[in-house]
Structure formats: C-alpha cells, structure tokens
Amino acid sequence: MGLTVPYVTSYLSEHFADDAYATLDGYRARGGYEAAQQALRTSPEDLIELVKESGLQGRGGAGFSTGLKWSFMPTDGGKPKYLVCNADESEPGSFKDRILLERAPHKVLEGILIGAWATGSEKTFIYVRGEYAFPARQLQRAVDEAYAAGILGAKVLGSDFAHDVVIMRGAGAYICGEETGLLESLEGRKGQPRKKPPFPAQYGAFGMPSTVNNVETFCHVPHIVANGSEWFRGFGTEKSPGTTIFGVSGHVVRPGLYELPLGTPLEEIVFEHAQGVPNGRTVKGVIPGGMSMPILPASQLDVPMANEHLRERKTMLGTGGVMVMDETTCMVRAGCVITYFFRDESCGQCTQCREGTGWLHKIMERIERGAGTPDDLDILLDVAGKMEGQTICAFADAAAWPVQGLMRHFREDFEEHVRQRKCPFPESFEL
Numbered sequence: 077m078g079l080t081v082p083y084v085t086s087y088l089s090e091h092f093a094d095d096a097y098a099t100l101d102g103y104r105a106r107g108g109y110e111a112a113q114q115a116l117r118t119s120p121e122d123l124i125e126l127v128k129e130s131g132l133q134g135r136g137g138a139g140f141s142t143g144l145k146w147s148f149m150p151t152d153g154g155k156p157k158y159l160v161c162n163a164d165e166s167e168p169g170s171f172k173d174r175i176l177l178e179r180a181p182h183k184v185l186e187g188i189l190i191g192a193w194a195t196g197s198e199k200t201f202i203y204v205r206g207e208y209a210f211p212a213r214q215l216q217r218a219v220d221e222a223y224a225a226g227i228l229g230a231k232v233l234g235s236d237f238a239h240d241v242v243i244m245r246g247a248g249a250y251i252c253g254e255e256t257g258l259l260e261s262l263e264g265r266k267g268q269p270r271k272k273p274p275f276p277a278q279y280g281a282f283g284m285p286s287t288v289n290n291v292e293t294f295c296h297v298p299h300i301v302a303n304g305s306e307w308f309r310g311f312g313t314e315k316s317p318g319t320t321i322f323g324v325s326g327h328v329v330r331p332g333l334y335e336l337p338l339g340t341p342l343e344e345i346v347f348e349h350a351q352g353v354p355n356g357r358t359v360k361g362v363i364p365g366g367m368s369m370p371i372l373p374a375s376q377l378d379v380p381m382a383n384e385h386l387r388e389r390k391t392m393l394g395t396g397g398v399m400v401m402d403e404t405t406c407m408v409r410a411g412c413v414i415t416y417f418f419r420d421e422s423c424g425q426c427t428q429c430r431e432g433t434g435w436l437h438k439i440m441e442r443i444e445r446g447a448g449t450p451d452d453l454d455i456l457l458d459v460a461g462k463m464e465g466q467t468i469c470a471f472a473d474a475a476a477w478p479v480q481g482l483m484r485h486f487r488e489d490f491e492e493h494v495r496q497r498k499c500p501f502p503e504s505f506e507l
Contacts, residue, residue, distance in 0.1 A: 095179075098214060100221040103182035109227060111298035115190040116235050118301075123194040127297065129305035131317035136162055136253075136290030137366070137394050139316075139383050142297075148277035149195040150285050158281045159192050159200040160288040162258055163215075166205060166250040167366035168417065169397025172321040172333055173291040177204070177211035180295065181218035185241065187294030189232060190301055192239045195287055199240045203258050206248040216243055250421035254469045255288040257423065268423040269469035292321060312338035316382035320393075324350040326400035327357070338393075339385070343377040346400055357402040361485065365394025367414055368474035370481025371407075391481065406504035407486040408493050411440045411479060413507070418475035429472035432463040436479055443490060444507070446497035453490050457483055 096102030103109070115123055128143030149157055161184070165173040176184060188200050204212045219241050222228040230238045244262055251257045252267040259281050261267035280286020296318060300308050309317040316338040322345055325331045329351035336345065342364060346352065353359055359374040364381065370391040372379065379385050383393050401410065415437035424430040439456050442448050460476035467473075483490065492500040 098179055098181060098218070100182060100218070100225060100227075103180075107302075108182055109186055109189075109233065111301040112186050112189045112193075112227075113233050115193055115301050116233060116237060120194045120196060123190065123301070126305055127194070127300060130300045130308040131305075131315075132293065132296055132300060132308065133316065133318075133383075134290055135292035135296070135320055135396075137167070139393065142289065142293055145277075145289070146191065146195050146287060148275070149197075149287055150277070151196065153196070156199070156284050157195060157197045158284050158286040159188060159195065159197040160255070160258065160262070160276075160281055160286055161188060161200060161202040161291060161294060162253065162255060162288055163202055163204040163208070163211075163291050164246050164253045164258060165208070165291070165395075166248075166253045167368065167395045167397060169323065169325055169363060169366045169399045170395035171323045171325075172396065174208060174211050175321075175333055176291050176295055177208065178214050181215045182222070183295050183298065184215070184291055185218055185222055185227070187297040188241065189227070189239060190297045191287070191289065191294060193232075193237060197287070198238065199242065201262055201281060202241060202243045203252070203262055204243060204245055206246040212243060212245060219243065249423075250417075251423045251469075251471060254471065257469065258288065259286070266423075268425045269471070271468055313380065313382045313384070315384045316393075320396050322381070322396045322398050324398045324400065326398075327353050327359075327402040327405075328400050329354050336381075339380040339382045341377070342372070342379050342381055342398070345381065345398055346377060350398075350400070353400065353402045357404065359400060360403045360405050361401050361407065363397070363399040363401075363478075365392055366397035367399065367417065368477060369394040370477045371401075371485060372481075373485040390484065391477075404501060404503035406499050406501040407482050407489040408440065408444050409499065409501075409504055409507055411482050412437070412444050414478045414482075415440045415475070418471075422471060422475070426467035426472065428463050428466040429475065432459055432472060433475045435459050436475065440479075443493050444499065446493070448490075448494045450491075450494055452494070453483065453487065456490075 124146045132142040133139040232239050246252050249267045252261045254269050256270035257267045276286045312318045319335050319337050321333050321335045323333050334349045361371045363371050379389050386392050419433040419437040422429050422433045439452050460479045463472040463476040
C-alpha cells in the first residue's frame, strides 16, 4: 500500500513513494540526519523545551505531551537511562506505524537519536509487534546501516555522545501495547501491566529510568528540530498541533493512510480523501480512532479530528484508525467482534477486566443468536460502567467504551434483535 499525500503540508510522508527513502543513502539525499546533527549542537534542556513549545502530543493513543514526558527523566546521572520505542501496533484499525517502519525506518531512528540526546539515554529498545516481520527486517537493515556509518554506536555522528539501538520482537499480544506491559515483556516476563507508581521515568526497562514513545511520535521530532515549534504549530489546532496519519478502513472506496492536520473534519477524511462509501450506500457509523474508541453515528461526522472536539462527542482520537461502517452493518454483530477481541486479549490480572470482558461478550453473543432479553441491554451498560477506571491499566476502559458507544447511538439495533429474535440486517457481514 502506498501512502497518500493529499497536501504539501504532509511532511512525514512527502518522500514515501520513493523506495530509496528506506535506505540510508536515500534518506540522507533528502536531508536525513541533519536535524540530529543540529540537535547534538543544542543543549538537552533547550531541546526538551523546544518539543514542549511545539505542543507535540504522543501519537500512540494517550495524547500526552511529548516534551513534558521527556522532562520527567532524572538528570542526576546515577543510573543508565533508556528510551523505549513502542512499535507494538496492535489496535484494530491502526496500521500507520507499519508503513513508517517499512518506508521510513531512518526517520524513526533519527527521532530516537534526538530523543536520546534530550533525555540522556544510552540505549533504545524498539519493541516491534510480532506479526510485523517485514517492518522488523526493514528496521534492522536501517540499524545496521546506521552503525556502519557511525550514526549509532560509540560516537554518534562524530560527537562524544554514545547510543545503541536494540530491536526486540513481541509475540502478538495486544496488552503489550500498554507501556508497562511492554516493559514486562521486554524483560522476558508475561506481558501484563505494572501498578503505578513508580512510573517508567523512575523505574522502567530493567529497573532503569525509561521513556516510552510511539513510532509516529519519534517521526515528528526531526521536523520540529529542523523547522521550529512555531512551524509545527502552523498545522492542526491550538490544543492539538501538527499533522497525524489517519488509517481509513472498512466500507470506503479508497482505504489507506492519509496524513492530515489534526482538526480535519471526519467527514472530509471519509468522503473526500477515502472517497466515500461504495455501491451507493450511506454511512451508518464511524469508529474514529481504532476499535477501542466509541463509535459516532453518521449525523456527527462534522466533528474535527482532535481530542478536544472528539471528547465533546464522548469519544477520542486514539490511534487515528478510522473504521467506516455502511447502512448494511449490524451493530450487534460489530459488538460481538469487538467484545470477543477484548475478552481474548485481556491479560486477566484484574477481576473487573477479566470477568467484565467475558460477560460483555457473553451477553452480546446471546443477543445476536436471538436469545437476548430487554434486561440484557441494561446489563451491558451496567457491566461496562463497572469496568471503567477500576483496573491497573486502561484496557478495561478500552473494552467498555465501544459497548457504551454502540448502546448510546445504536440501541435500536439491539432492541430489534431482542424483538425479532434474529438479526434484522440480512445484508450485514456474517460472524
């Protein structure tokens, strides 16, 4: 799949059509690693301040300030410090990190080098999703090229700064996308989230101070260093600056990746860039940010795709995975797929998550097969409400939110299932 570049402002993706961009020579021919050299001439404190001023938010789903996160790293130098790149892209509907790893691995590495200098980190662990075999090979090739060219190692780009990069492969567990679950897996243990505090900046990878950032987050950093914080703030909204890569899938004519300014209306993404719904059908609902984000009905597609606006509609940007469903879609069946996934992926550590995800799927499946009752609809909401905010990590919340969204906007689908004791949408996808 190629990367669509709708605007010249799409600075992350401007060279991706050229396969040479994935190589060191191709990347350097287009100014690669010049920002890292500039960063090495800047004090770590000023670099962190620059990223803070840019307003760059983490692109992995939480939307936390990247510069602020970097500033949490201790500066006393008493222990080794590590960066961790979260490349465990497991959110259904999200596939942008895969393309960044395949097409722009040196951009990822340059962002990592800048972050390492800013935080004083001596090593980066890149944790790659187990299913991403080709992206991992592309990334390893880029790492090998960088070592051979003196970009990584004892004297980064000829400076006195030393930095090493190690690639680690996951084994296909959604929970390892949560940063402390990732750290547990990285250390060779079962991937399940840690209680916080302590936070990774105090006790992270192998007990050392660590900062965890997402692949796309690192990719924005070289552009901020090269062009400045005001330039970055020239895209997006005041509260959500910059661009991001939206992954559009589902019932659209042109699924794919679209780099656009944050705040771009959802209807523009669906109808202009993805060219709308095929076969003359209409949109029924859209999940705006990966499967864990609550769905929006067709009547709310005017919303700007930035967290401050999406929260007003009781959903969030998440990973930017836009999943479109047309008028034939049965939302009960969609709920069955969603709840099955979360039931299967729960690490089982917390009772509310382990039992709650199981009950959500059990009730959803009962409604789908025609054995549901009106009380089941209220029970779904009751179970989901008791899962929110009750667990070590946000997995239970992520399992509850889609159910709440479906019931908020498409309760009539569930009521019809109960009344007719069968699916009232004969053209819907089959389970």
